[in-house]
Amino acid sequence: MVLNNYRKEDKVLLAVDCIIFGFYQEELKILLVQRDFEPAKGEWSLIGGFLKKEEDLDIAATRILNHLTGLNNVYMEQVHSYSKLDRDPEERTISVTYFALIDIAHHCKDLLKQNPIKWFDLKDFPELIFDHNDMVQDALTSLRNRVGTKPIGFELLPEKFTMRQLQKLYEAILDTELDKRNFINKFNSFDLLTKLKEKDMSSSKKGAFLFEFDEDKYQKKVEEGFCFKI
Amino acid sequence: MVLNNYRKEDKVLLAVDCIIFGFYQEELKILLVQRDFEPAKGEWSLIGGFLKKEEDLDIAATRILNHLTGLNNVYMEQVHSYSKLDRDPEERTISVTYFALIDIAHHCKDLLKQNPIKWFDLKDFPELIFDHNDMVQDALTSLRNRVGTKPIGFELLPEKFTMRQLQKLYEAILDTELDKRNFINKFNSFDLLTKLKEKDMSSSKKGAFLFEFDEDKYQKKVEEGFCFKI
DNA sequence: GCAAAAGTGTTACGTCTACACCCATGT
DNA sequence: ACATGGGTGTAGACGTAACACTTTTGC
Numbered sequence: 001m002v003l004n005n006y007r008k009e010d011k012v013l014l015a016v017d018c019i020i021f022g023f024y025q026e027e028l029k030i031l032l033v034q035r036d037f038e039p040a041k042g043e044w045s046l047i048g049g050f051l052k053k054e055e056d057l058d059i060a061a062t063r064i065l066n067h068l069t070g071l072n073n074v075y076m077e078q079v080h081s082y083s084k085l086d087r088d089p090e091e092r093t094i095s096v097t098y099f100a101l102i103d104i105a106h107h108c109k110d111l112l113k114q115n116p117i118k119w120f121d122l123k124d125f126p127e128l129i130f131d132h133n134d135m136v137q138d139a140l141t142s143l144r145n146r147v148g149t150k151p152i153g154f155e156l157l158p159e160k161f162t163m164r165q166l167q168k169l170y171e172a173i174l175d176t177e178l179d180k181r182n183f184i185n186k187f188n189s190f191d192l193l194t195k196l197k198e199k200d201m202s203s204s205k206k207g208a209f210l211f212e213f214d215e216d217k218y219q220k221k222v223e224e225g226f227c228f229k230i
Numbered sequence: 231m232v233l234n235n236y237r238k239e240d241k242v243l244l245a246v247d248c249i250i251f252g253f254y255q256e257e258l259k260i261l262l263v264q265r266d267f268e269p270a271k272g273e274w275s276l277i278g279g280f281l282k283k284e285e286d287l288d289i290a291a292t293r294i295l296n297h298l299t300g301l302n303n304v305y306m307e308q309v310h311s312y313s314k315l316d317r318d319p320e321e322r323t324i325s326v327t328y329f330a331l332i333d334i335a336h337h338c339k340d341l342l343k344q345n346p347i348k349w350f351d352l353k354d355f356p357e358l359i360f361d362h363n364d365m366v367q368d369a370l371t372s373l374r375n376r377v378g379t380k381p382i383g384f385e386l387l388p389e390k391f392t393m394r395q396l397q398k399l400y401e402a403i404l405d406t407e408l409d410k411r412n413f414i415n416k417f418n419s420f421d422l423l424t425k426l427k428e429k430d431m432s433s434s435k436k437g438a439f440l441f442e443f444d445e446d447k448y449q450k451k452v453e454e455g456f457c458f459k460i
Numbered sequence: 461g462c463a464a465a466a467g468t469g470t471t472a473c474g475t476c477t478a479c480a481c482c483c484a485t486g487t
Numbered sequence: 488a489c490a491t492g493g494g495t496g497t498a499g500a501c502g503t504a505a506c507a508c509t510t511t512t513g514c
Binding site: 392393394410411414415433434435436437438439 | 490493494495496
């Protein structure tokens with residue numbers, strides 16, 4: 001027999017946890033929070049919260065991110081749902097994760113000062129509560145897959161960036177070294193970037209030209225069947 | 231302030247919906263059920279149910295699949311969570327989808343006779359309730375991505391299969407035509423199949439050699455860094 | 461003048477694609 | 488003997504990967 005009465009069914013707590021990635025000094029970073037409530041008070045955790053009756057998951061993720069960071073208009077994608085019975089010792093909780101991509105330099109100058117929130121190097125961050133370490137791992141895998149088929153890397157960079165920054169970003173995400181000429185040639189072949197007249201003088205004496213991602217151009221190309229593939 | 235009391239939080243109904251794929255007569259199929267309860271009684275729907283207190287999502291998906299089909303040991307993967315406020319008119323319900331891969335020929339001879347469950351051609355199935363059409367689309371996308379990086383296609387075939395069957399399967403999943411020589415050459419280059427002495431005589435007079443997927447060999451290769459990529 | 465990063469093309473290599481004929485067998 | 492699907496190899500196109508030197512300028 002098919003289940004036929006919604007009201008008889010068990011309800012559960014639904015949480016949303018955000019894996020917030022940033023990019024700074026050529027390294028991928030992750031934003032973590034020190035829990036200020038039990039259980040596991042004082043331990044490091046992903047930024048999360050509970051789904052409310054009147055919102056869907058995407059909105060909850062946006063709200064939670066905004067609530068703890070003050071950030072808006074952040075690129076987010078749902079990753080996976082976690083449901084092991086004992087994953088949260090306090091109460092049975094199912095958690096849906098989202099990864100978020102943030103341009104640290106632009107948005108977060110004062111975040112770093114705020115107390116229980118801190119950026120960590122993705123290669124060296126503390127043990128997290130519950131199954132949050134798995135979540136980070138899965139989110140990273142998801143990001144790696146995604147970045148290969150959709151030009152979302154820019155979400156981690158300032159609007160204007162140098163080719164070298166872009167390359168270092170992809171190197172950090174994919175955890176591999178890339179040849180600068182091949183990288184630039186490939187990216188240029190997509191014809192998605194606008195080269196500006198400005199230069200960034202912060203990393204060399206000669207200065208490096210700045211580029212912008214042309215979202216409109218990308219959308220038009222997609223409609224024409226273009227498929228981003230790096 | 232961080233949320234600090236689990237008990238105050240809203241709880242929700244959590245459903246699991248299964249997108250069950252099969253392969254038969256060179257076409258991808260999907261298993262659908264006619265709802266025998268309100269709302270939307272009589273309409274076609276994915277096979278689903280509600281998560282129970284004592285199970286995690288993987289187990290719920292397995293139970294639901296088994297309950298409506300009698301099948302065990304079915305390959306399943308979580309796809310996505312759907313949470314639009316009005317997606318289920320009866321009551322706020324979040325749904326987590328799983329795709330399942332089934333060898334129709336082997337397992338389901340009598341399923342077809344059972345009443346409210348029916349295999350449909352993936353290219354021609356009825357309008358589904360709620361957001362189930364989106365779920366099917368997303369699951370198909372997920373299957374397409376997955377099949378390119380993990381040898382799961384075999385789950386849709388009998389244990390022993392011909393190269394032609396395998397090729398037709400990939401053609402059906404990817405919705406594209408493949409060259410038989412290129413396909414065979416590529417697959418053989420992986421060295422994951424065992425050629426049997428037996429032939430399948432059902433589709434030609436000459437007969438076609440049967441092959442088996444060597445799961446152990448695949449696992450060993452993966453440990454050595456092998457990466458399936460088709 | 462030298463250190464440090466920016467910028468720029470070509471060649472070799474490997475992979476992917478296209479393609480056509482013979483084989484075995486049941487009717 | 489012929490119709491049907493099974494099985495096999497190669498050559499050209501294409502994309503990827505490897506590689507080194509010149510430029511600019513602040514110190």
